[in-house]
Amino acid sequence: MSEANRRMILNLVLSNAGSHRGAWRHPSTKLEDIHDLHHFLRLARKAEAARLDSLFIADGLSIEVKAVQHGPIFGYEPLTLLSSIATVTERIGLIATVSTSFTEPYNLARGFASLDHISGGRAGWNMVTTGVDRTAANFGLEHLPSHAERYKKAREFAEVVLKLWGSWETDALVQDRASGVYADADKVHDIFHEGPYFSVRGALNIMRSPQGRPLLVQAGSSEEGKDLAAEYAELIFTIQRTFEEGQHFYADIKARTAKAGRSPDSLKVLPGLHVVVGATEAEAQEKARELRGLGSIERSLMSLSNMLGIDFSGYSLDDLFPKLPEPGEANAYQSFHKMVKAVVDQRPVTIREVLEKYWVGNGDLNIAGTAEQVADVMEHWFRNGAADGFNVMPQLNGDTDLFLDLVVPELQRRGLFPEAYAGRTLRENLGLEPVL
């Protein structure tokens, strides 16, 4: 794609009260909205009116009981919530996270094909392998399989899903009343997949969906995660803390995509963007300061513990951060582990320091400012090889309106973001090749 035609991709990440853990306590949050379906439907319609590309739902398959005291859990199962949202929207993409470790490829392929039919071609699957060890215990296992094992299985899982989505040819339907032929059985195929992890005969019990196949999205930034994305995905979501890290990651992904035999343009890199928007810089900074005061450091420690696979229960917050094993030895979120390890290997820091200074919103790119200031940062990343767009996470849901009303038009004025949807399906709207 020539630089002139290039345009930013923007997804909105749905959350109960905002991406900041303390957002539910902020006075601008209506407590009755936090779990209300209609609140999510309203956000979805508003995001569509602003022409956002997709809504995105992150997901996990376990909770830690003691964590519930610190803030809301999302709760809604992504495919059901997005099916509801699909019914009151027409153009916006709908991306759900589902793990390859705890479901069957036949069920997953069918669920996403169903959402793609329900939405008229707007479904996307964010494939994750699940990195939180306690999840294993909800599915009959003591521990998660190793990182390498999970990714080997994920790769075969994706293969099976793609075969199932392709098991009905586009023109299989005949519907000839006179002869009584409903569909052409020669255009529906068993897949007879046999692999180390899965044996699946097929065919899928749902016709080919409007997009040919739903969008593939990947959200892990380990070596295996990046390779999986380079081979299969159309979008990659990533956590990048600084512009330089973002540039490095971007170049790495594009190179891997080329190496996998695909055009580097065919995989779009979308860093997470935690954002606070204000009418003035002072207002934005004040909101960010308020939010910092509302977070629970104990809750952040629990998350850190889950993501690193380390038990901090014997430590106090002012103890020095323990030495982290080499990435290959830790069964954790590899890329996150690497980031924290870089910080703690540099000089002695306390656990509190890591939580407060280096780990805001899981370490993602983080901006508080006016619409213009936010757009400046986004443009800088976009124009200088660090992003094809962003997974937007308003730190406060109240800021979603500000982002949509102020930042999006500013990006449109700068010619960075389109004014209207190009088509009906998510693939059409993203300018991706149709899958026939």
Place this chain on the structure above:
Amino acid sequence: MSEANRRMILNLVLSNAGSHRGAWRHPSTKLEDIHDLHHFLRLARKAEAARLDSLFIADGLSIEVKAVQHGPIFGYEPLTLLSSIATVTERIGLIATVSTSFTEPYNLARGFASLDHISGGRAGWNMVTTGVDRTAANFGLEHLPSHAERYKKAREFAEVVLKLWGSWETDALVQDRASGVYADADKVHDIFHEGPYFSVRGALNIMRSPQGRPLLVQAGSSEEGKDLAAEYAELIFTIQRTFEEGQHFYADIKARTAKAGRSPDSLKVLPGLHVVVGATEAEAQEKARELRGLGSIERSLMSLSNMLGIDFSGYSLDDLFPKLPEPGEANAYQSFHKMVKAVVDQRPVTIREVLEKYWVGNGDLNIAGTAEQVADVMEHWFRNGAADGFNVMPQLNGDTDLFLDLVVPELQRRGLFPEAYAGRTLRENLGLEPVL
């Protein structure tokens, strides 16, 4: 419940073109409706306007490639479709079939809790064990586990699901901004389930749903199926061919429910009702005759083969029906096997005879007539200990409107069916005890 307060329960079974396999070929069917979401949304709203209790979606997890030529497959995954329907309806119940043999209890419990939240308390789970052997091959198995094994697993599956639905107490939410306490961690419980089939730690990653727990429905009529229903279910769907068989089944179920320590009223018996409605009897009979001419006997044979677990490929339709094994020896739909066995053991019959005479719409109760005639049969079954209501299956989707516009008001005139919904949740509307 006293006989005076007793009222009929009516569910509408969703289908592409009607419950008759030839319905798609009937001139009253619009081919473009068959797979259209908006067609299902329209049916749902119309059924709600007529005050039907629930919509019901049957389901399977495999297709036979050569079957697709004979008629539509439903396709939509039930939880996603019902989440869409939930968004445009307010009162009608939403019952989805999901198998206990090919999913994880944690995922299932979460999916139904999510639908219950999305619908404001209208979700029901129809638990089945899957009896079609070829399904096994879509999930890494050569064959289905035995009937007995599947039901043992289903029972433990239901136990786990109930524990997970109960893992959040009703008043766990606190939402105290000042203290920063979001939920009371003492009111959210890991379940630590350990059994022969499942090991699940819990808690569920979604708050308690509006119904406390979604409705439990059971649809198998084998000995094990009936016992499972008697112990857990609130509705049982069944296939009954004659009034006498219906009475016998009804008495059997109520006795088993009492034996399980529950009030016989707490489990409602709903036979399937294949119905053709006409303005006159002649019109209804003519439609029924047209439909018989549109069915494919080859397709019926495939279904028979799947349900009995018998390969008919070496037979011609005019061969004598082969001898069936004793029920305990067949890994098939046990109750269906028993019904067909009773016919073929009585006297020699050809395969064609069984398909044409004894097996219309899987053998269910089957009526073609005026609204009054249809209501007469329903009243007879309802008043004389054969049914608490019906799972209504219009043989032609065009007849759904006739059923809703003519039969339902006739039942209301007779005082058999209520005029308005009693509450907001499915449990309230069915007059069932709340689950706190």
